Amino acid sequence: MPILEVRRLKKYFPVLGGVFLRRTGWVYAVDDVSFFVKKGETFGLVGESGCGKTTLGRCIMGLYDMTSGSVRVQDSSISKLTPAQKKSLSTHLQMIFQDPYESLDSRQTVRQILEEKYIIHGKARNDLSVVIGQLLENVGLSRDCLSRYPHEFSGGQRQRIGIARAVSMNPEIIICDEPVSALDVSVQSKILNLLLELQKTMGLTYVFISHDLSVVRHMSDRIGVMYLGKIVEMADASTIYNNARHPYTRALLSAVPLPDPDARKKRIVLTGEVPSVENPPPGCRFHTRCPHADVICQESEPLLLDREKDSGHVAACHFF
């Protein structure tokens, strides 16, 4: 049984306007998304900014109330939990954020930042210092850092502190939301190595969110590609990279510049602007930018379908 299952999840934000701030519309941030993640696996979510990745992550964490749909972690369905159950579930489910600058409270020392969770969950022990010191070493920082403040660290080090906080409760699942996007290349590789090592030693399951296809490919076993609130293609990582079906996935892959001058390639350069999620195009949401779009694409929304039976490779396209 999958350790995490997201079913038909929708999250719409109201758009308020006018003098009385009445609702004038909806932002369809996540619109009917389903996927599952097996224990110990990494599920990658990739797509351009605004496509709903962060919103989806926050819904799974229970930080946003879903508009509809369900999220099941192990045996429990998130929306049906009492507050106490939610609290205990939250030890199983943790999140790492993109911005290591904003996600740490600048007035707290590293010790206070890391102790907080133990105290909230009633796990404060006499030897907490020792436990936290070990935790820091596990993420590649020295124990001397305990009394220092976040601003005294580099971006990469701050992300290590964020990771230490996330793994401190021995979670089952970690939602990593763009964990290396704010970091330089040489720092990125170190953080990715750390996440892979922790996954191995702690048996962690990751939902790995990024707009960077190279990063998602390196980290993931299976990948979902999002466009305007929907998953448009999903398959195991190598299939996405070698046999993508959806024209959006292919355009996205072809747009990534490779660090190899001999690989300069003929790009699929998309025309047109990304439509707004407030007013998504009818039919297939990608049809306004799709090089293959036809009449049917404007009229009917393609379903996420498997071309071969049970291959696990699904795409939402009328043609491919």
Add this chain to the structure above:
Amino acid sequence: MKKDVVLEVRDLVVAFDTDQGRVRAVDGVGFELKKGSILGIAGESGCGKSVTALSIIRLLPRPVSSILAGQVLFQGKNLLTTPIRQMHKIRGRKIAMIFQEPMTALNPVHSVERQMKEVFELHFPRLTAVSVRDRSLEMLTRVGIPDPGQVLKKYPHQLSGGIRQRVMIAMALSCEPDILIADEPTTALDVTVQAQILELIKALKEKSGMSIILITHDLGVIAENCDQVVVMYAGRIAETADVRSLFKNPLHPYTKGLLASIVSRAEISKTVLPTIEGNVPSLSNMPAGCRFAQRCPFVKQICLHVTPGEVPAGKGRTAACHLINEEPE
């Protein structure tokens, strides 16, 4: 200055006055921009790319910064000693710059039309109002904006990131400059939009024959767009090379480490990526000798004491590394 070179930077030293005292953010940087080519400046954040670019057009923040030494040679003049009034004429007209965040270059309280008009009026005071408008529309069309008439009326915040970047490029190119300096022009954009903008810049270059300095931390962007590359580390140049040699055969240990650590170069997923030991030293606490020495897997005694000069390393390449001195190519 060689004949095919449109801009040459020599031994540029830029200092900032900070709480920790005076630090050298750029320390002896030099390179040549060949006519009609794209020169890439690569390196991780804080290594001095933007400071170098801003020095060229004399837009460094004052009074905290000062240019302590160096020359920027352009059309027989040293721009660093050119009177500021003449610089106003060169800036925009001969050398234009675009930035990562278009909002820094665009004025939020004026419409696109008014801002484009100002550019034309500054550099071509004799143009009539009608031809200014025609030229503005033409420029917006050239950068691939579908409804230029509409965009002219808009204010910057009413435009998407991609369109804003196009407007800034249109303004930068409206005077047909000889040189375009693009500082992380696509870093804030999505990859599909990045691809559009880079294609656009290259197409405009082919038409006009202008030369480009393309600054980016993204080595993929460097590999796919540049002819020559300068790799910077901690305020100095580590290595310069043509783009193919750089990626095929990096010479400086920093470049080697940087290229190896790129995720997309990894053959097999979920394997340990190569990394560079340690962190970039801070400007206020730069080690003596080679600034990369503490992190270098090949470090020798001499590296800790003597600053390596940039030595020729064949095929027009240079590398600032003592190890290259030992074994010339």
